Amino acid sequence: MSSPSPKIIVFGNEKGGSGKSTAAVHAAIGLLRMGYRVGSIDLDPRQGTFTRYIANRRTWMERNVAHLPCPTHIPVSASQSSTIALAHDEDTARLNAAILTLAENHDFIVIDTPGTDSFLNRLAHSYADVLVTPINDSFIDLDLLARIDPETLEIKAPSIYSDMVFEQRKLRMQRDRGTIEWIVMRNRLSHINARNKQDIADLMEKLEKRLHFRTTPGFGERVIFRELFLKGLTLLDLHETEEDSLSLSQVTARQEVRSLLNAIDPEKLIPKPGKGAS
Ligand SMILES: Nc1ncnc2c1ncn2[C@@H]1O[C@H](COP(=O)(O)OP(=O)(O)OP(=O)(O)O)[C@@H](O)[C@H]1O
Numbered sequence: 001m002s003s004p005s006p007k008i009i010v011f012g013n014e015k016g017g018s019g020k021s022t023a024a025v026h027a028a029i030g031l032l033r034m035g036y037r038v039g040s041i042d043l044d045p046r047q048g049t050f051t052r053y054i055a056n057r058r059t060w061m062e063r064n065v066a067h068l069p070c071p072t073h074i075p076v077s078a079s080q081s082s083t084i085a086l087a088h089d090e091d092t093a094r095l096n097a098a099i100l101t102l103a104e105n106h107d108f109i110v111i112d113t114p115g116t117d118s119f120l121n122r123l124a125h126s127y128a129d130v131l132v133t134p135i136n137d138s139f140i141d142l143d144l145l146a147r148i149d150p151e152t153l154e155i156k157a158p159s160i161y162s163d164m165v166f167e168q169r170k171l172r173m174q175r176d177r178g179t180i181e182w183i184v185m186r187n188r189l190s191h192i193n194a195r196n197k198q199d200i201a202d203l204m205e206k207l208e209k210r211l212h213f214r215t216t217p218g219f220g221e222r223v224i225f226r227e228l229f230l231k232g233l234t235l236l237d238l239h240e241t242e243e244d245s246l247s248l249s250q251v252t253a254r255q256e257v258r259s260l261l262n263a264i265d266p267e268k269l270i271p272k273p274g275k276g277a278s
């Protein structure tokens with residue numbers, strides 16, 4: 001399939017719980033609020049964090065008789081076919097069908113992926129115009145990007161996830177000469193352990209050049225990100241939904257979400273926003 005006209009933003013990392021779904025929902029709502037038409041695809045409907053987030057959002061709207069922007073959402077599950085070839089064909093057909101459905105009248109498609117390797121997950125990565133990889137501030141997460149020497153903290157070699165991204169970049173180039181812009185965001189940054197934080201920052205700087213990604217500061221460790229899920233709200237909705245003014249922490253968190261959107265730079269990808277949110 002050649003690249004469809006909407007720009008595709010994939011949230012991926014072969015690591016569970018790094019913040020893919022949380023960041024993906026915030027990005028989707030952020031783009032809607034900028035006036036873009038946004039579709040979303042959940043490739044992990046079994047766990048279904050993104051899908052449930054949107055369902056919770058619709059329930060919140062019904063209960064509060066309010067309207068909030070929502071993406072046109074399509075969950076896509078992996079094939080259960082018994083042979084690998086059949087399963088791959090089915091996965092490809094399902095993902096292509098979802099993208100084509102959304103392609104007609106959306107500017108962006110946000111794809112949330114599971115934290116595990118699979119054919120479907122790799123295929124989605126190969127369609128990304130922008131890939132956002134949240135990583136927690138730990139050497140365990142960094143290990144998915146590169147092997148690090150424990151004594152010297154030197155980079156020894158790229159590791160599984162970076163190798164996979166490299167492969168998909170190659171496939172993409174062969175398929176339609178497209179490129180995948182890779183953004184790594186540090187998630188759940190805490191104020192404690194400044195030394196570890198600095199070590200990781202130094203390593204990330206080296207990795208950026210070696211693996212060809214950009215880093216963005218990402219989100220701090222904030223309870224609000226966990227709490228909003230049940231209502232299906234994002235930090236970008238709070239000014240419409242909270243009676244009281246926002247706390248300092250909420251204002252800072254919202255700024256962090258805006259920084260992620262700035263890093264994605266939607267206006268560079270789609271210069272003229274389409275008409276209002278769906
Ligand atoms: N910045 C943050 N501060 C505090 N909690 C966070 C933050 N980001 C994510 N979380 C919480 O961490 C948990 C995992 O986040 P999330 O579901 O977004 O990760 P994921 O990478 O999509 O996980 P999976 O690989 O299982 O799909 C959730 O409970 C979420 O609310």
Ligand SMILES: [Mg+2]
Nearest residue numbers: 020021049113
């Ligand atoms: Mg998830």
